[in-house]
Amino acid sequence: MNPQLNRDSQALLELETRLQPSLQQRLGQLIKLRLWRLSAQAGGLIKRMIDIIAALCALILLAPMFSLVALLIKATDGGPAMFWQVRVGKWGKPFTFPKFRSMVVDAEALRLKLIQSNQHGDSGVTFKIKRDPRITWIGRIIRKTSIDELPQLWCVLKGEMSLVGPRPALVSEVERYSLDDRRRLDITPGLTCTWQVSGRSEIPFDQQCRLDIEYIEQQSTRHDIKLLLKTIPAVITGRGAY
Structure with a gap:
């Protein structure tokens, strides 16, 4: 050898x-x-317990206000008080998403006539315009104060949403997502998120995605509590709500 x-x-x-x-x-x-x-696992369990307790307490306490808002919406144009959409949740699973109706009954049909006014540019993923003519007088109030979003506490209670997480997107929006954008679907969507407390609709779509992905990579109970606390002044000032 x-x-x-x-x-x-x-x-x-x-x-x-x-x-x-x-x-x-x-x-x-x-x-x-x-x-x-x-x-x-412990972090996920704590997050879920907070979601259940907070959502249940809020739904009970806010029930009188919900009834008043529903009556005002109904009295405005005789249409339904609630507006239901299919949104995309964790891992692409669709779920029914409730809101207090803030627009006229035929708002979806009128959207095509307003597409050129999209504040989010030509990306075509999300659609937002200032002084939207489809919004009713009561709709402007509940959108400014985010009251229209509160029925989603029911989704939080069921586990389809969380208090904090990326906002759930429309099916048509997700169909236009890039592979990077789809990382938003890695966790349960939420009532509030980083860009919701940083400017809401004034934040362009690509920046929304970047902030959501940063949240996913850094999420913790402490971070969630900070975002919930920041949500209060964001709602009071109404910055970016339209």
């Missing part, structure tokens, strides 16, 4: 032995993995 080849083989074997993790290292890695999984 070639002595040089034998020495090279022996050296390679010694290198492989040194590179292989020891039993202690493997056990340490396994423990870290288990702890990480337990931490993630």
Whole structure:
């Protein structure tokens, strides 16, 4: 046998032995993995418990206001108080999304006539315009104060939404998502999110996506509480709500 080849083989074997993790290292890695999984599960459980308690309490306390808003909407034009849409939830699963109706009954049909006024440019993914003529007088009030979104607390209670998370998109919007945009679907959508407290409709679509992805990568109970607290002044000022 070639002595040089034998020495090279022996050296390679010694290198492989040194590179292989020891039993202690493997056990340490396994423990870290288990702890990480337990931490993630615990965080998800805490988030869900907060969602259930907060949504249930809010629905009970806000019931009188809900009744008043529904009566005002009905008295405005005789149409239904609620507006229902199909939105896309976690991992692309569709669910029924309720709002207090803030627009005229035939708002969807009128949208085609207003498409050139889209404040979000030519991307065609989201549609927002200032001083939308389809919005009723009571609609402007409940949109400015975000009261129109409060029926979604029912979705939070059911687990289709969370208090904090990317806002659920329309099916037609998701169909135009890029692969990067679809990362927004990795978690349960929410009532409020980073861009909702940072300018709402004034934030362009690409920036909304970037902020949502940042939230997904950094999410924690502490971060959620901070966003919920920031939501209060954002609602009071009504910045970006139209």
